[in-house]
Amino acid sequence: MKNFGLNIWGDENFIIKNDTININYATQPSLLQITQDIREKGYKGPLLLRFPHLIRKQISTLFNTFDEAKKEFNYQGNFQAVFPLKVNQFPNFVHALIDVSKNYNYGLEAGSKAELIIAMSKTPLGAPITVNGFKDKEMIALCFIATKMGHNITVTIEGLGELETIIQVYAEFNKHSQKAISPKIGVRIRLHSSGIGIWAKSGGYSSKFGLSSTELLEAYELLKKHKLLDYFWMIHFHIGSQMGNIAPLKKALREAGNIYAELKKRGADTLGAINIGGGLAVEYSQHSHKQDRNYSLKEFANDVIYLMQDIAKRKGVEEPDIFTESGRYIAASHSVLVAPVLELFSQEYHEKGLRLKEVNPPLVQELYDLFNSLTREHAREYLHDALDHMESLLTLFDLGYIDLEDRSNTEILVNLIIKKSIILLKDEDANELKTLQDRIQEKYLVNFSAFQSLPDFWGLAQSFPIVPLDHLDLKPTNPASIWDITCDSDGEIGFNREFPLYLHDIDVSKEEYFLGFFLTGAYQEVLGMKHNLFTHPTECLVEFNKDGSYSIEKLIEAQSLMDILDDLDYDTNLIDKAMKKQIEESKQINIEEKRELLGKLYLYLSENSYLKTIQAQNENP
Numbered sequence: 001m002k003n004f005g006l007n008i009w010g011d012e013n014f015i016i017k018n019d020t021i022n023i024n025y026a027t028q029p030s031l032l033q034i035t036q037d038i039r040e041k042g043y044k045g046p047l048l049l050r051f052p053h054l055i056r057k058q059i060s061t062l063f064n065t066f067d068e069a070k071k072e073f074n075y076q077g078n079f080q081a082v083f084p085l086k087v088n089q090f091p092n093f094v095h096a097l098i099d100v101s102k103n104y105n106y107g108l109e110a111g112s113k114a115e116l117i118i119a120m121s122k123t124p125l126g127a128p129i130t131v132n133g134f135k136d137k138e139m140i141a142l143c144f145i146a147t148k149m150g151h152n153i154t155v156t157i158e159g160l161g162e163l164e165t166i167i168q169v170y171a172e173f174n175k176h177s178q179k180a181i182s183p184k185i186g187v188r189i190r191l192h193s194s195g196i197g198i199w200a201k202s203g204g205y206s207s208k209f210g211l212s213s214t215e216l217l218e219a220y221e222l223l224k225k226h227k228l229l230d231y232f233w234m235i236h237f238h239i240g241s242q243m244g245n246i247a248p249l250k251k252a253l254r255e256a257g258n259i260y261a262e263l264k265k266r267g268a269d270t271l272g273a274i275n276i277g278g279g280l281a282v283e284y285s286q287h288s289h290k291q292d293r294n295y296s297l298k299e300f301a302n303d304v305i306y307l308m309q310d311i312a313k314r315k316g317v318e319e320p321d322i323f324t325e326s327g328r329y330i331a332a333s334h335s336v337l338v339a340p341v342l343e344l345f346s347q348e349y350h351e352k353g354l355r356l357k358e359v360n361p362p363l364v365q366e367l368y369d370l371f372n373s374l375t376r377e378h379a380r381e382y383l384h385d386a387l388d389h390m391e392s393l394l395t396l397f398d399l400g401y402i403d404l405e406d407r408s409n410t411e412i413l414v415n416l417i418i419k420k421s422i423i424l425l426k427d428e429d430a431n432e433l434k435t436l437q438d439r440i441q442e443k444y445l446v447n448f449s450a451f452q453s454l455p456d457f458w459g460l461a462q463s464f465p466i467v468p469l470d471h472l473d474l475k476p477t478n479p480a481s482i483w484d485i486t487c488d489s490d491g492e493i494g495f496n497r498e499f500p501l502y503l504h505d506i507d508v509s510k511e512e513y514f515l516g517f518f519l520t521g522a523y524q525e526v527l528g529m530k531h532n533l534f535t536h537p538t539e540c541l542v543e544f545n546k547d548g549s550y551s552i553e554k555l556i557e558a559q560s561l562m563d564i565l566d567d568l569d570y571d572t573n574l575i576d577k578a579m580k581k582q583i584e585e586s587k588q589i590n591i592e593e594k595r596e597l598l599g600k601l602y603l604y605l606s607e608n609s610y611l612k613t614i615q616a617q618n619e620n621p
């Protein structure tokens, strides 16, 4: 893995130039340069970089690919799309999304009242809004208010109870008006076919949402009876997120297409759209032998258009508009989490750590000789000898025959011999060597929280591409595991022999080493949790100017210690007072010192909870 699988997951968004990973856009700045620019302004700890040009790219690719498919099949329906807010509701993301999608009539999808308020206030008038999920009377009333504002809004009925509420709110809102109004109405259908993978519960017969055929017929009668049939225009389904295989989607499309056609034939004249939900997968893999999806966007679009056309033709109805609510596909690539490595834990296994004596125990001396004379030809034999000697030496220690320095020399030498053998034998695909890699894996302590920034790694074992920001001209040789700074053993991305990650051997007391975590733009931010009270990292937009240069915009620093406590509803005034009192009443310090301590304390309280790196300490002695 020399390029860290960039050709698999990168989608040409990044490029390796000399020794750094760079943005493959405009003047192609390196992520390292951008990171250093921000750190020079005084922001340490992890950074979340957002790239609006990548949001634009995903939206335009989605629309262009469907447009091409429509042309190819001469499809008569329109293609429309909305962004499901649950995937990322952060204002810096949403504002950038609205800004870059102006030419596409792209809208927002809401699944809760708070999201609906974002949709109502941010979606340009005329662009579609869809509203899914469980709704109470108030939420439905909000949809009616949005209609009165002039929004193009569709409320999806998830169950018959909701339809009854809609009928009720419709009556209330139109009691006094000349001309009745209502949001457009959609119906989520309960599919017989189901999604696949960890998110399969979203689709399928036992799904949380949607109407069965019997309920659908009943809903149709109710809409007709209450004169709401004219607003009924969308069929909706969503088979689950990160759909790796296209087969279940095809089944769902056939099912939904036939339901659409049957309803049209029954007299649902205004019915004109099929909303296929989200599910479009993102390739997260860094390893060619395990990829996350088996189709391209082009295949996906062609299947949707072809199947809908086929059903419409056979049943003699109009071709429906196609709606998508893909979220992961739009948002995942737009952000990169950059985090500094604080420490390499097993760097003590370095030749310079040896404490050899004038006269060493014979087996230690032999280990030293093995290490120095190791060649490719003898590597395997010497390796076995070394492992054997180690067992003997550890026994000698237990029996009191060698001292702690001898034992330390043993550990270092065996570690060095294993490392050297692995490099010498790298062309041989031996299982034994793979097993040994576990033994010499290097633990990288990284200044971030996996719970806050990669919750799907913790909850779903979802992997994210990891790439160091520089040294990419050198082959990384350390089998690596990554430790976050929470006090929780689940905050570790372990070394996995099947999908190994190798990082560089860096002395971080001498130079900085940053890791980039890619494709973190979908779901991770709002699912992130404040385990150990590590908060959302410092974030910013990286915008490109007309001349190709970049600028850092809308920088928001991670919350300060006091803000975090305030969020938990601590009375921060009381905390403040308590600490001040303890310093003032302390009998161990004089007035001068008290003033100094208070100054320090207030400085620390205004900072965030991530660690300062060694470099940062040097800058502020």
Ligand SMILES: *Cc1c(COP(=O)(O)O)cnc(C)c1O
Binding pocket: 084, 086, 087, 132, 238, 240, 241, 242, 277, 278, 279, 280, 325, 326, 327, 328, 329
């Ligand atoms: C979650 C969700 C989506 C988005 O799914 P992605 O896999 O992120 O594309 C779309 N529609 C509905 C109804 C959803 O619940």
